Amino acid sequence: MVLATPVGCFKSVIEEVGPFLKKGAIVTDVGSVKGRLAREMEGLMPEGVTFVGGHPIAGSDRSGIDAATENLFVGAKCIITPTEHTPEEAVRKVTELWTAIGAEVCFLSPEEHDLVFALVSHLPHLIAYTLVNTVSDVNPEYIHYAGKGFKDTTRVALSSPELWRDICFKNKENLLDLVQRFQESLTSMVDALKRNDSEELESLFEKAQRLRGKL
Known part of the structure; x- marks a missing residue:
């Protein structure tokens, strides 16, 4: 079954x-x-x-x-x-x-599975939903100007809300921990912007580019 x-x-x-x-x-x-x-x-x-x-x-x-x-x-x-x-x-x-x-x-193991997929699946879904909602909060009409990059980044926001509600609550502890880590990573980029530190911002982008290139 x-x-x-x-x-x-x-x-x-x-x-x-x-x-x-x-x-x-x-x-x-x-x-x-x-x-x-x-x-x-x-x-x-x-x-x-x-x-x-x-x-x-x-x-x-x-x-x-x-x-x-x-x-x-x-x-x-x-x-x-x-x-x-x-x-x-x-x-x-x-x-x-x-x-x-x-x-x-x-x-x-069941526990390692949930950590891995909180990181590579559940967190990205939260981010995608949040990104689309941010556009909605500013001006939902702006969605019509979105190009392929936005569509690729937010494709999973088309997923079933009921399905992903259950997934998020069933893996809540891992997800909350990783949201905190994501916020810290985003804050590093925000701080670089505030300091006008172009080298640091580029370095953070390059770090992500190297790992993403392995997929």
Whole structure:
């Protein structure tokens, strides 16, 4: 069984269908948060049923059946997040599921997964939503002057608000810590601007450019 609802619905779904799951069944998911949620899901499994966390790094800002594509997972990474309680056989079967549809499987603990994706996914979504809202607060009509750079930077702000609301709250601690780090980094650039320190500002831009170039 694959859970593919917003992560905030996982518990209620399992409570509803759990009594119908047979011994030996494996439940996995495609959610963007693991951490405490993965361990909570383990505790909700009926006797003889195993939960194995999964997170395919695929998709887009679109959602629903109309956004489906048969090659969505080909060449995409899929993170599997076993815990110390996850049977190796269940991990093997979930791994085979993802490799069979073309995904490249990687493994992280639930906790490291949430730190990594707070940094490279959840924080960028917050920033994208905030950037668009800043335009709205100044003058929403200015959005019509936006070019490709703005569209690329804020594409994920088209994502489902319900989905991302749940993700942010389920990974709140990591996200709040990284927002603080982001604010400190932004403050460094603001300070360089205030000091008219062009060398420092360029250096900060170059640091980002070097790492971004590795993608």
